Amino acid sequence: MLNRLSSLTLAAILVLAATATHSEQLxxxxxxxxxxxxxxxxxxxxLTLLHDNAIRVDFNPSSIAPPPSRAISPKLSTAHARLNEENQQLVFGSESIQAVITPSPFSIKFLRDGETQLTEVLNLHSESNASSASFSLTNNEVLMGGGSRVLGVNRRGHRLPLYNRAHYGFETHSEQMYYSLPLVLSDKHYAILWDNPSSGWLDLDSKANNQLNFNSEHGSASFVIITGGSLQSLVRNYVKTTGYQPLPPRWSLGLYASRFGYHSEHEARKVVSAFAEHDFPLDAIVLDLYWFGKEMKGTMGNLEWDTDNWPTPEAMIADFQQAGVNTVLITEPFILTSSAQWDNAVAANALAIDESGAPKTFDFYFGNTGLVDVFSTAGQNWFAQVYKRLAGYGVTGWWGDLGEPEVHPADSFHLSDGGLVPANAVHNAYGHQWAQLLDETLRDAQPNQRPFIMMRAGYAGSQRFGLIPWTGDVNRTWGGLQSQIELSLQAGLQGLAYMHSDIGGFAGGDVFDPELYVRWFQYGVFQPVLRPHAQENIASEPVFHDSATQALTRPYAKLRYRLLPYLYTLSYLNSTLGDPMMRPMSFISHDPNDLLSTSQYLYGDAFLVHPITADQQRSADIKLPSGSHWYDFWSSEVFSGGQTIKYEAPITKLPLLVRGGSFITMTREDIANTSAYRGDELDVHFYFDPEVVSSSAQVFEDDGLDPNSISNQSFELIHLTASHDGLALQGEISSQGKGYAGMPEQRNLRIVIHGINEAPAELTINGASALAAFDDQAKTLSFSLAHSLHTETQWELKL
Structure with missing residues (x-):
């Protein structure tokens, strides 16, 4: 029922309404x-309580019905909000987040846990199909987000365009890039998502008046406010709001062969063979635009094999698959008027239109073109049939390029939600809608495998369609490398955990710089996706460089594969909790300055990575958070936390440390690609730390392909724990799940405990004495045990 305010409140409204200056009244x-x-x-x-830590607010001057949201996950369960009237105010929300509404003058402010004020809505406006909002800020509040930008961690003070646009050849500064997001995260542990994909502006207090402003050229005045008790929990709650990334195929974590581009089947086969010949693992080859045409210009939109240069693509792909190498195809949404598909696309009404209703055509770098209308049913159906046809060749990965869209005339129109909308109204949602279309198409066409979808543009929540983004056409320079950590860390906080760079750099460069390539490759092993890619004037693949470069990069490529159990578990944690793989130091540090650092980062809970990003740099100053000791991964040298150390970093060595109390599970032997992965022989490294009383970790194992493995529990989730009381170190190994096809009946685990200074008095496994090998030089103790699903094993060392 409609609840009328008390007569006292109404009287107050009437008095205030009679004043000369009108203020809004409830x-x-x-x-x-x-x-x-x-x-x-x-x-x-x-106001809608989405879950216990998120409230959506929609304003409309004439309608009650909230507009549909592209950002919010449709899988959210119905929340149960509470409403109280306190001190002539309405308090709406949950125990964790509350909207406090003052009737006169009307205002809305937000609290966390009923106490801490997060922000107040200063303005929420919608008129003539445009919209805006303003929010209060506190002094010195650090603001992050806004999508991909190279500005430093704190974006406060900037006024930024909300319009996805390519930035070719960027380095250490970029205010507008491929993937903008109308999302701001505060170091006060709340976030505001302006839920509008239109072109517009994000003003992060550029006038120094403690205001955050969103402005959109089209669309509704809608926003979501999200909170958390820490930065990590805030990120989790944001991902819960906008949707979890599906678990990618295991092979996506391997090494790729990719360049712009391979011109023929003969060349592609030679590339795959070269990786084997030079003893590099390989899981995928990426085919750029020459698969559908001999020339860079004039052929985009053919979307069919150029059989002159690719005479037997199905056999080629089958041969690659037999060798454990997946084939990834590029597609673009531009259909050139000179392409083989132009007439077909026009007849199917698959293209964006102009004011007259005819297909909108325009010129850009590759030729005169139209643009697939991924918002319309006709455009979706046409594009889906293209993908289903190509999937029939055995393609297992998809690269959607230029999806900002790179050129998107403002006078073009799309058919969206039953009506025509101008391009700018949906511009920032184009990649998002394309990813959804591709995800749904592939799940229908290839129901027994996980889609792999790589795109460089999207919207809030695009991760729930499996979108794996990269940072774009970065310059092949040290400045290009220096920007990458910031881009991936910021993306991870915004739900895009797989943001990665073209290893080695993409654009420019006339002469190969082996040191830059090696240092970028070292970093690439500890970014979410290991994909060298570049313009073809300088080879992107390590196998086509000199023997010294190969000798420096090969061990890191193999290390990536040895770390697959750890990496794949990070993917599982992202898909179930929303945790990014690359994490800012502030996830574990209590020093607020660590939030602003982009020189080092955490890779999962265990690793601290400090990439070398300057020419001839041979050491790094590494700040070690307190609360634990830190191990040099390469030497097992131990450092106390709470200090800054000078770490020697010759060209062979990436500065890499392990947090005391961590588990790192690795494969025991090198493998050629993930098709050879079995998970039956694993080394579980535990880094003992007297300061850490108890530790835990997980190892996620499944078949690497089943799209329903998590929902059906077709996995084994191994739980590792350790604790000590100063006299003994105890550990336990257990597991849960229903298992999966091909799962080893028994896993042979070698437990390697680091930081043991002398041989222990006794080792017992399940109460029985057992043998162990003590290495006095490495200060490690090793022992073996067998593990099976649903079994529990306890071990104990007398210290």
């Missing part, structure tokens, strides 16, 4: 399970 409110509808003298506000 007239009535109505509640349901998860919603609070507020009627004011200026319009309607609908």
């Amino acid at each position: 007239v009535s409110h109505e509640t349901s399970t998860a919603e609070l509808t507020l009627a004011t003298d200026e319009g309607f506000y609908v």
